[in-house]
Amino acid sequence: MSDRLSVAKTYKLYIDGKFPRSESGRTYPVTDAEGEFLANASHASRKDVRDAVSAARKAFGGWSGATAYNRGQVLYRVAEMLEGRREQFAAEVAACEGVPTAEAMSTVDAAVDRWVWYAGWTDKIASVLGAANPVAGPYFSFTVPEPTGVVGVLAPQSSSLLGLVSVLAPVVATGCTAVVVSSADRPLPAITLSEVLATSDVPGGVVNVLTGRADELGPWLASHADVNAVDPTGASAESRVDIAQQASGTVKRVLTVPGDDPDWTRRPDISRLRRYLEAKTVWHPKGT
Amino acid sequence: MSVWEYAPAPESRDLANLQPKYRPFVDGEFVDGGGEPLTSINPATEEPLAEVGTASESDVDTAVRAARRAFEQVWGPMPGAERAKYLFRIARLLQERARELAVLETLDNGKPIKESRDSDVPTAAAHFFYHAGWADKLDYAGYGPDPQPLGVAGQIIPWNFPLLMLAWKIAPALATGNTVVLKPAETTPLSALVFAEICQQAGLPAGVVNIVPGAGDVGSLLVRHPGIDKIAFTGSTAVGKEIQYAVAGTPKRLTLELGGKAANVVFDDAPLDQAVEGIVNGIFFNQGHVCCAGSRLLVQESVAEELLGKLRARVSTLRLGDPLDKNTDIGAINSAEQLAKIRELTAAGEDEGAERWTSPCALPERGFFFAPTVLSGVEQSMRVAREEIFGPVLSVLTFRTPEEAVAKANNTPYGLSAGLWTEKGSRILWLADRMRAGVVWANTFNRFDPAAPFGGYQESGFGREGGRTGLEAYLHV
Numbered sequence: 001m002s003d004r005l006s007v008a009k010t011y012k013l014y015i016d017g018k019f020p021r022s023e024s025g026r027t028y029p030v031t032d033a034e035g036e037f038l039a040n041a042s043h044a045s046r047k048d049v050r051d052a053v054s055a056a057r058k059a060f061g062g063w064s065g066a067t068a069y070n071r072g073q074v075l076y077r078v079a080e081m082l083e084g085r086r087e088q089f090a091a092e093v094a095a096c097e098g099v100p101t102a103e104a105m106s107t108v109d110a111a112v113d114r115w116v117w118y119a120g121w122t123d124k125i126a127s128v129l130g131a132a133n134p135v136a137g138p139y140f141s142f143t144v145p146e147p148t149g150v151v152g153v154l155a156p157q158s159s160s161l162l163g164l165v166s167v168l169a170p171v172v173a174t175g176c177t178a179v180v181v182s183s184a185d186r187p188l189p190a191i192t193l194s195e196v197l198a199t200s201d202v203p204g205g206v207v208n209v210l211t212g213r214a215d216e217l218g219p220w221l222a223s224h225a226d227v228n229a230v231d232p233t234g235a236s237a238e239s240r241v242d243i244a245q246q247a248s249g250t251v252k253r254v255l256t257v258p259g260d261d262p263d264w265t266r267r268p269d270i271s272r273l274r275r276y277l278e279a280k281t282v283w284h285p286k287g288t
Numbered sequence: 289m290s291v292w293e294y295a296p297a298p299e300s301r302d303l304a305n306l307q308p309k310y311r312p313f314v315d316g317e318f319v320d321g322g323g324e325p326l327t328s329i330n331p332a333t334e335e336p337l338a339e340v341g342t343a344s345e346s347d348v349d350t351a352v353r354a355a356r357r358a359f360e361q362v363w364g365p366m367p368g369a370e371r372a373k374y375l376f377r378i379a380r381l382l383q384e385r386a387r388e389l390a391v392l393e394t395l396d397n398g399k400p401i402k403e404s405r406d407s408d409v410p411t412a413a414a415h416f417f418y419h420a421g422w423a424d425k426l427d428y429a430g431y432g433p434d435p436q437p438l439g440v441a442g443q444i445i446p447w448n449f450p451l452l453m454l455a456w457k458i459a460p461a462l463a464t465g466n467t468v469v470l471k472p473a474e475t476t477p478l479s480a481l482v483f484a485e486i487c488q489q490a491g492l493p494a495g496v497v498n499i500v501p502g503a504g505d506v507g508s509l510l511v512r513h514p515g516i517d518k519i520a521f522t523g524s525t526a527v528g529k530e531i532q533y534a535v536a537g538t539p540k541r542l543t544l545e546l547g548g549k550a551a552n553v554v555f556d557d558a559p560l561d562q563a564v565e566g567i568v569n570g571i572f573f574n575q576g577h578v579c580c581a582g583s584r585l586l587v588q589e590s591v592a593e594e595l596l597g598k599l600r601a602r603v604s605t606l607r608l609g610d611p612l613d614k615n616t617d618i619g620a621i622n623s624a625e626q627l628a629k630i631r632e633l634t635a636a637g638e639d640e641g642a643e644r645w646t647s648p649c650a651l652p653e654r655g656f657f658f659a660p661t662v663l664s665g666v667e668q669s670m671r672v673a674r675e676e677i678f679g680p681v682l683s684v685l686t687f688r689t690p691e692e693a694v695a696k697a698n699n700t701p702y703g704l705s706a707g708l709w710t711e712k713g714s715r716i717l718w719l720a721d722r723m724r725a726g727v728v729w730a731n732t733f734n735r736f737d738p739a740a741p742f743g744g745y746q747e748s749g750f751g752r753e754g755g756r757t758g759l760e761a762y763l764h765v
Contacts, residue, residue: 065721128430133755135737136414143741143755225701228746241537248532250701251525251544251747269432271765279741279757282720284730 011041011187013048013211014194016055017204022212023047030187033098041187044212049179049220052208056150056177057226059205064147064175068123074201075119075173081196082112089161089189096160096186110265111165117268118169125174125273138286145277147175148253149228152221154214154235154243160186162264164193167231170272172206179208179221181234187211215239222246222254229253229276294607297614299401304392310477311341312501313484315354316494321347323502328478331398332611332620332655340477343500345509348469351498352515355440355467358495363467364437368424375420375462377490382413382455385486389479393451394611396478398620398656399574401612411736412455415754418738419463422759426464429756431765437465438541438762439517442510444531445480446523447473447622448577448678453522454480456753458497459738464762466518469498471510475623477501508534516540520761522579525676525702525747543751543761545579545743547676548704550725551697552582552733553687556591558709562731564598567682570707570733572606572660575621576680579748580705582733584666584673585684586693592686596664600645603660608649618649618680621656630658630679637663637672637683668699676702690715694722703745707733726752 011030012019021027026043042048063071082089086108094104126144133141151171156163160183171178182190194209210217214234222230223246230247232240232254247254255275310328312321322344327336343351363371382389390404399408426435441461445453450472461468472480484499500506504527511519511534518541521531525546535542552570554563570582587595611619621627638644642663651657658680666673666683673683687693697706706723708716708730716730726744729735736742741755751761 129757131741131756133737133740135735135740137735137737139732139735141735141737141740143757148745244536245533248529248536251529251532251546251749253750254536256541274760274765278726278745279743279752279755280720280723280726280728281740281742281755282728282730283732283735283740284716285732 009039011039011191011211013042013044014191014198014207014209015048015052016208017198023051030185032095038095038188041191041211044181044210044217046217046220048210049217049224052179052210053150053221053224053226055205055208056179059203060149060177062203063177063206068126071173071175072119072122075122075169076116078196078200078202079112079115079119081200082115085192085196086112088192092188092192093161096188097158107162111162114162114165114268115169118173121173121270121273125277128270129274129277133281139283140286141281141283143279143281146280148276148278149176150226151176151178151276152218152227152230153178153180154218154232155180155182155190156261156264157183157185157214157234158261159264161189161193163261164190166264166268167233167272168207171276172202174273174276176229176276177206179227180210181214181217182209182211183234184213218243219246222252223249225250227252229255231255231257233257294615296610298610298612299391299614301391301395301612303388304395305388306392306395307338309339309341310481312343312347313481313497313499314347314351315498316488318484319347321501323347323506326474326501326503328396328475330395331622332652334654334656337395338478340481340501342502343506348500348506348509348513351469351500352440352513354495355469355498356515358493359439359467362493363496364465368426368465371462371465372420372423374490374492375416375423375459378486378492379413379416379420381486381489382409382416386410386413389451389482391612392482393479394619396476397447397450398611398622400616400619401614402616403574408449408452412452415455415459415738419459423463426759429759431760431763435763435765438764439466440515441466441468441518441520441762442513442516443468443470444507444510444519444521444523445470445472447476448574450476451479451483454483456522457520460753460758461520461762462496464759466762467496469500469510469516471500471502471507474503511535518542518762521545528749544749545751545753546747546749548579548581548702548744548748549584549674549676549700550580550582550705550707551584551586552707553693553697553709553719554585554587554591554595555710555715556588557711559711560591560595560598563595563709564602566707566709566731566733567599568602568606571682572603572618572680573734575618575658577622577678578734580727580734582705582707583677583681583683585682586687586696587684589686589688596662596684599662603647603662606647606649606660608647608657608659609652618660621658621679624656626678627656627658630677630681633672633675633677634661634663634681637666637670640670640672642666642670642672642683668696674700690719694719698722698724701747704748705729
């Protein structure tokens with residue numbers, strides 16, 4: 001039995017590929033399901049939201065312009081990194097969610113598999129959702145789905161990893177970039193996921209992770225003119241109304257999400273992918 | 289350049305079969321609306337055309353209840369193949385009454401008869417024909433087996449393409465099994481009420497389609513009515529934002545087709561004469577009352593002078609006047625209010641330093657007319673480069689490199705359409721990828737087809753109309 005004192009980790013935000021503290025200097029204590037202290041998490045502010053949105057906007061051109069095959073490989077690489085950290089994620093999920101280790105492990109496995117599922121979609125979306133349009137005239141007309149832009153994601157409050165992966169992976173699979181607000185009380189798996197993203201080949205800024213309060217940060221994301229879509233999943237019922245109203249100021253796409261937390265273990269369909277895509281129709285005359 | 293003189297060739301206004309009074313259509317019947325009646329006028333002559341009954345709050349409520357009953361008892365349970373046959377009937381009836389509808393549309397809206405005859409009415413019929421075929425094939429639309437309708441759709445349409453926008457709204461809603469309450473625009477309600485008669489002639493079950501004329505207050509009643517499951521709106525971005533705010537936090541679904549400030553980008557290798565035709569079509573089609581109008585011309589600096597010369601010469605030949613005349617290119621501005629807005633913005637362009645050139649064409653003594661106008665030397669910061677004018681006014685800017693063209697084209701909160709003119713195929717595809725717009729026309733402009741999805745990025749709205757993609761707006765998916 002060793003007497004060695006372990007090296008504790010400082011949990012920070014993930015913005016533009018780096019790990020800064022909140023500019024506000026705020027932190028809040030994170031406890032396990034029994035109320036035992038686990039760590040201090042950064043309590044992100046409006047300024048952190050703005051930094052993260054600016055990073056996500058900067059990263060959008062490169063990420064959306066990458067080939068679908070490249071994005072698929074990069075996202076698959078994330079799954080490989082997740083797999084390598086299964087034990088760590090399971091320990092964090094078990095602590096945060098108060099579930100037995102075996103159950104936590106199966107949740108982690110489901111999260112990895114979910115990421116793989118979405119990684120495989122990048123180069124199929126256009127085939128499935130695009131079209132050659134049989135127009136009545138001498139024109140070639142086709143429709144392609146394109147990423148809508150920067151997406152503000154309020155991650156589920158209860159499902160700290162599987163729920164997070166289920167709402168984040170479809171955003172980046174479409175070629176959008178993301179600003180994620182993690183579960184407030186269960187943020188540790190989200191921070192560990194950002195370490196995974198940082199050590200994969202995901203370019204900095206494609207995913208930005210803020211720990212803090214969805215009800216505080218959601219309206220700032222919804223009113224930010226450089227955000228194109230918002231997923232209000234992690235917000236309270238009252239806050240969702242506020243977010244939807246704020247979003248109207250710049251005609252943002254706001255996801256319709258169920259009132260209660262869904263069963264994240266259920267097999268997803270492609271509806272979340274569709275929400276982050278814009279159909280673009282291109283016409284050109286035919287002639288000699 | 290010599291200009292051909294044309295003898296007048298007016299279409300007969302009697303063909304419109306104009307009635308002295310039109311009434312709201314609720315639950316399969318024409319009813320006396322409880323609202324204050326409005327008078328629809330001919331914008332080309334300022335003469336009253338007809339009195340139109342408008343819907344009161346209780347009329348809207350009755351219409352929504354009728355639509356709900358029809359949805360639950362008749363239209364929802366009806367097999368798709370039967371719904372399809374009703375829509376095919378409507379398409380045929382529109383074709384049969386095409387000439388009447390075209391004349392009526394031109395009288396009420398002010399658009400040239402050649403456009404209502406060759407574009408608005410036939411494309412409206414095509415939308416019903418196209419969507420009719422979907423009604424019993426929704427299992428194959430890519431939304432899983434047996435996708436379900438939303439219920440009752442409240443639809444609010446603009447005055448620029450009255451019948452065509454009605455078709456864009458009603459055809460997909462009905463094909464997917466929804467019922468509708470539609471509000472036509474205050475200044476152009478007539479063709480929607482003739483469409484109601486067509487619904488009767490088609491034997492469409494009562495309550496499936498309800499038409500409630502009125503002003504913005506009637507639209508607001510629809511938006512706030514708790515019995516409506518979905519709002520579909522086409523109109524200005526300002527009103528679209530109000531609607532999005534109003535439905536926030538409710539279970540209502542929403543699609544918006546809003547304004548635009550499209551860039552029409554001309555490169556130095558473009559066939560300039562062909563590009564000029566496209567530029568003219570892009571901004572002067574329907575007097576520029578088009579949300580996807582190519583209102584910002586971006587021309588490569590090296591050909592700017594040459595192109596402007598050709599453009600002015602061509603625009604000088606456009607014939608402005610009686611919309612019923614088959615030779616007319618530019619008809620009337622739809623309303624005095626819109627005319628005032630166009631004048632105000634154009635003057636702002638001059639004040640901010642743009643150079644104004646206006647076609648020397650004569651304007652009729654009566655009616656709302658605005659001569660085709662080209663503003664050159666426009667800078668990105670000017671209002672005429674940023675705000676939608678919704679009239680026959682083109683703002684011209686220049687660029688040097690493809691990268692600069694992309695940056696300028698995308699420098700707008702809108703994102704509805706874009707035009708590209710170049711002979712180089714690889715450049716077309718490179719640019720098409722980079723345009724943040726829902727529709728990109730390369731070496732053409734203003735093409736519409738029911739099979740081709742249409743709709744905007746960013747503040748031009750969300751949701752698509754047309755094609756397989758367009759069905760999503762009316763399905764629980």
